[in-house]
Amino acid sequence: xxxxxxxxxxxxxxxxxxxxxxxxxxxxxxxxxxxxxxxxxxxxxxxxxxxxxxxxxxxxxxxxxxxxxxxxxxxxxxxxxxxxxxxxxxxxxxxxxxxxxxxxxxxxxxxxxxxxxxxxxxxxxxxxxxxxxxxxxxxxxxxxxxxxxxxxxxxxxxxxxxxxxxxxxxxxxxxxxxxxxxxxxxxxxxxxxxxxxxxxxxxxxxxxxxxxxxxxxxxxxxxxxxx
Numbered sequence: 346x347x348x349x350x351x352x353x354x355x356x357x358x359x360x361x362x363x364x365x366x367x368x369x370x371x372x373x374x375x376x377x378x379x380x381x382x383x384x385x386x387x388x389x390x391x392x393x394x395x396x397x398x399x400x401x402x403x404x405x406x407x408x409x410x411x412x413x414x415x416x417x418x419x420x421x422x423x424x425x426x427x428x429x430x431x432x433x434x435x436x437x438x439x440x441x442x443x444x445x446x447x448x449x450x451x452x453x454x455x456x457x458x459x460x461x462x463x464x465x466x467x468x469x470x471x472x473x474x475x476x477x478x479x480x481x482x483x484x485x486x487x488x489x490x491x492x493x494x495x496x497x498x499x500x501x502x503x504x505x506x507x508x509x510x511x512x513x514x515x516x517x518x519x520x521x522x523x524x525x526x527x528x529x530x531x532x533x534x535x536x537x538x539x540x541x542x543x544x545x546x547x548x549x550x551x552x553x554x555x556x557x558x559x560x561x562x563x564x565x566x567x568x569x570x571x572x
Contacts, residue, residue, distance in 0.1 A: 363381060363383045363387075363389060364387075364389055364398075364400055366383045366385045366386075366387035366389065366400060366402075367383040367384035367385035367386075367387065367412075368383065368384045369381050369382070369383055369384075370382050370383060370384050370412055370413050370414070371413055371414070371415050371416050372416065373416045373417050373418040373425075374418060374422075375418040375419055375420045375421060375422040376394070376420060376421050376422035377392065377393045377394035377422060378390065378391070378392050378393070378394070378418060378422030378442065379391045379393070379418075380416050380418050380425050380427075381416070382412075382413025382414070382415070382416040382427060383412075383413055384412045384413075385404065385411065385412070386402060386403050386404030386407075386411035386412065386413060386429055386431070387400050387401065387402050387403065387404075387413070388400065388401050388403060388413060388416055388425070388427050388440070390425070390440075390442075392422070392442075399445065401440060401445065401446070401447055403427060403429045403436075403438055403447055404429065404431070407431060407432070407433055408432070409431055409432030409433070410431055410432060411429055411430075411431035411432075412429065412430055412431065413427055413428070413429055414428045414429065414430045414435070414457060414458075414459075415427070415428050415458060415459060415460075416428075417458075417461040419463045419468055419473065420463060420465055420468070421468065421470060422442060423441060423442045423443075423470045423492075424439070424441060424442070424463075424468070424473050424490070425439070425440040425441075425442070426438070426439055426440075426450075426458065426461055426478075427440070427447075428457060428458040430457060434454070434455050435454070435455055435456060435457045435458075436449055436450075436453075436454055437449070437450045437453040437454075437456065437458050438450065439490050439496075439497070441492045443492065448495050448496055450488075450490075450496075450497050450500070452497065452500045453478070453486070453500065456480045456481070456482070456484070457480060457481035457482075458478050458479070458480055458481075459479050459480060459481055459512055459513055459514055459515075460478070460479035460513050460514060460515050460516040460533075461476060461477070461478055461479070461516060462476060462477040462479075462516035462517055462518035462531065463476055463518070464476060464518055464520060465518075465519075466520045466521075466522075467520070470492075471491060471492050471493065472489065472490070472491045472492065473488070473489055473490045473491075474489060475487055475488075475489055475548055476488055476489065476518075477503065477516055477518055477531065477548070478516075479512075479513030479514070479515075479516045479533060480512070480513060481512040481513075482510070482512070483505060483506035483510045483511055483512060483513060483535070484502060484504070484505045484506075484513075485502075485503045485504040485505070485513065485516075485533065485552065486500055486501060486502055486503060487499075487500070487501045487503050487548050487549065488500045488501075501549060503548060503549065503552040504542075504552045504555065506535070509535075509537065509538065511535035511536055511537060511538070512535060512536070513533050513534070513535055514534050514535060514536060515532075515533070515534040516531070516532070516533050516534075517531070517532045518530070518531045518532075519531075523545070525545055526545045526546055527545065527546070527547075528543070528544070528545050529542070529543060529544055529545070529548060529551050530542075530543045531543070531548075531551075534565075536565075537564065537565055538562045538563065538564060538565060539562060539563050539565060540560050540561065540562045541560075541561045541562070542555060542560070542561075
């Protein structure tokens with residue numbers, strides 16, 4: 346390769362991406378769809394396939410600072426989950442690509458969602474199927490939302506860190522269909538550790554077989570960790 350040639354080029358995609366609703370705090374993308382979260386409680390959805398762009402206010406008229414903490418989009422660009430944090434605490438919303446109005450996930454009220462793992466092999470445009478949410482207080486939840494129901498079908502607590510309480514910062518889920526059912530492999534990272542969960546059956550069954558002391562993990566490199 347010519348050492349002087351450029352591997353990547355940078356082009357300006359959108360000059361005023363936040364559309365005057367504060368500064369950008371987070372971003373997620375999938376299938377030509379990009380969703381931005383702003384410091385004033387807005388999410389801005391850009392659909393570059395359709396050439397469409399619009400904003401949704403998640404602050405709901407609440408006073409004080411309201412900022413989008415994290416926003417997540419599935420690989421197909423249909424499902425969006427966003428957590429807003431403000432003076433009144435945290436709330437998490439679900440927005441389908443066909444909607445212009447968000448739906449609050451009331452059973453997650455007060456929880457700060459840091460990470461989402463999508464079941465890429467099962468998800469459809471109409472349903473998230475089973476997804477995993479990782480929170481700031483070291484909990485993992487399973488949830489499913491159908492577009493037609495406009496609310497969560499269920500939310501289950503799967504796992505909670507007790508030995509070393511840290512925030513879950515990233516999640517990844519992979520599945521494979523085998524002769525005895527569905528095999529799950531889930532990776533979850535905190536600031537100090539990478540955890541792995543694996544099993545066959547359901548997510549509830551897989552995580553139910555683990556106790557905090559028996560979870561497989563590896564220490565991440567970095568500064569000396571105090572326990």
